Amino acid sequence: MKVRLSPDRIEDVAVASATVEDVLLMLGINPIEVIVSRNGALIPEDTMVGGADELRVVRFVHGG
Amino acid sequence: MAGETGRCSCPGCTEPPIAVLRGSGERLCTRHFTASVECRVRETVEGGGMVRDGDIVAVGLSGGKDSTVLLHILSRILLDCPVRIVAVTVDEGIAGYRKETIRAARSIAAVLGVEHIVVSFEELCGRTLDALVGELPMHPCTICGVLRRRVLQTAAGNIGAARLATGHCLDDEAQSALMNVLNGDLGRIARTGIPDAGVLVPRIKPLRSIPEKEVTLYGIVQEIYTPLPECPYAGEALRSDVRGFLSTLEYRRAGTMTRLMAGYDRLRARVGGCAGAGRVSCPECGGPSTGGRCRVCELLGQAGRR
Ligand SMILES: [Zn+2]
Ligand SMILES: [Zn+2]
Numbered sequence: 001m002k003v004r005l006s007p008d009r010i011e012d013v014a015v016a017s018a019t020v021e022d023v024l025l026m027l028g029i030n031p032i033e034v035i036v037s038r039n040g041a042l043i044p045e046d047t048m049v050g051g052a053d054e055l056r057v058v059r060f061v062h063g064g
Numbered sequence: 065m066a067g068e069t070g071r072c073s074c075p076g077c078t079e080p081p082i083a084v085l086r087g088s089g090e091r092l093c094t095r096h097f098t099a100s101v102e103c104r105v106r107e108t109v110e111g112g113g114m115v116r117d118g119d120i121v122a123v124g125l126s127g128g129k130d131s132t133v134l135l136h137i138l139s140r141i142l143l144d145c146p147v148r149i150v151a152v153t154v155d156e157g158i159a160g161y162r163k164e165t166i167r168a169a170r171s172i173a174a175v176l177g178v179e180h181i182v183v184s185f186e187e188l189c190g191r192t193l194d195a196l197v198g199e200l201p202m203h204p205c206t207i208c209g210v211l212r213r214r215v216l217q218t219a220a221g222n223i224g225a226a227r228l229a230t231g232h233c234l235d236d237e238a239q240s241a242l243m244n245v246l247n248g249d250l251g252r253i254a255r256t257g258i259p260d261a262g263v264l265v266p267r268i269k270p271l272r273s274i275p276e277k278e279v280t281l282y283g284i285v286q287e288i289y290t291p292l293p294e295c296p297y298a299g300e301a302l303r304s305d306v307r308g309f310l311s312t313l314e315y316r317r318a319g320t321m322t323r324l325m326a327g328y329d330r331l332r333a334r335v336g337g338c339a340g341a342g343r344v345s346c347p348e349c350g351g352p353s354t355g356g357r358c359r360v361c362e363l364l365g366q367a368g369r370r
Contacts, residue, residue, distance in 0.1 A: 031315060060280040
C-alpha cells in the first residue's frame with residue numbers, strides 16, 4: 001500500500017489489512033495531527049485499509 | 065482492498081463517514097460533520113453571549129486555516145442576524161511570506177462577500193516586523209504577538225467594532241493554558257480571568273471548543289483550505305513542545321484538552337483580578353498595561369533607541 005506523506009515522500013507499507021490508525025502509528029504519526037484520504041476520499045481513522053489502496057496523509061501546519 | 069467505511073451515525077443517512085468525533089464517537093459524513101462543527105460554534109457564540117444585534121464584529125483574518133474557517137462559519141451562522149462582519153488582516157511586514165497569505169485573505173473575503181481591511185505594522189508602528197527583529201533582542205513571535213494584538217485592537221476600534229473575533233481553536237487555547245502553568249505565570253492567569261480589562265474592543269474566540277483537526281477538516285471539505293507557506297520565524301520553542309506533548313496526551317486520553325480548558329476556565333474565573341493582577345492605562349498611549357508603560361510602548365521605545 002502506498003502512503004503519500006508529502007509531495008516528495010511516499011512510503012510503501014506492507015499490510016494486508018489494518019486500520020488507518022494502525023498504519024499511522026506504524027509510521028510514527030499521531031493520528032490527531034493529520035487528516036487522511038484514500039484514493040481521493042476523506043476517511044476516518046477506524047477505516048480498514050490495505051492492498052492496492054493509496055493513502056494521502058496531510059499534516060496541517062499550525063496557525064492562522 | 066477497499067475496506068468497509070460504514071455509514072454516517074446520523075439517523076437515516078447513508079453517506080460514508082469522513083471523520084470520527086473524538087468527543088462523542090460519532091462517525092459523520094461531510095454534510096453532518098459540517099453541520100456538527102457549525103452547531104458547536106453557534107452554541108459557543110450564543111451561549112457566551114458573544115454577539116448582539118446591531119454589533120459590528122471585526123474578525124482577525126490572517127489568511128491561514130483557522131481564521132479562514134472562522135470567517136466562513138461566522139458569515140454562515142450570522143447570516144440572518146443584524147450584524148456587520150468586517151475582516152481585518154494584519155500585514156506584519158514579513159518578506160516572502162505575507163504577500164501570499166494576504167492574497168489568500170483577500171480572496172476568501174471576496175468569495176464570502178465580507179468587507180475586508182488590511183492594516184500594517186508599518187502604518188501603526190512605523191516599522192515592519194522584519195526591521196524590528198533586527199533591532200530587538202526578543203523572539204520574533206513575542207514582538208509580533210504584542211504588536212499584532214494592538215494593531216488588531218486599534219483597527220477594530222477604528223471601525224466601531226463591538227467585538228474582535230480571533231481564530232483560536234481548542235488546541236491553541238489548551239497550549240496557552242498549559243504554557244502559563246509551566247511558566248508559573250500566575251499574574252497572566254489572574255489577569256486573563258477578567259479577559260477584557262482595559263481593552264478597547266472585547267475579544268471573542270468562537271472556535272475555542274473545536275479541535276484543530278476538525279477545524280482543518282472543515283476547511284478541507286468546504287474547499288477553503290489551501291496549504292500556505294509557514295512563517296519564516298520559527299514559533300516559540302515552548303509552544304511547539306507543549307503542542308507535541310498535548311497531542312500525545314489527547315491521543316492516549318481523549319478529551320484531555322477539553323477537560324484542561326474546563327478546569328482552567330474555572331480557575332481563571334476564581335482568581336480573575338486577584339490583588340496585583342489588574343490592568344491600568346499606559347501613561348504614553350492609553351492602551352492596556354499591567355503597570356507603567358505598556359509592552360507596545362516599551363518595545364517601540366527600545367527599538368527606537370538602538
Ligand atoms: Zn450523514
Ligand atoms: Zn503604551
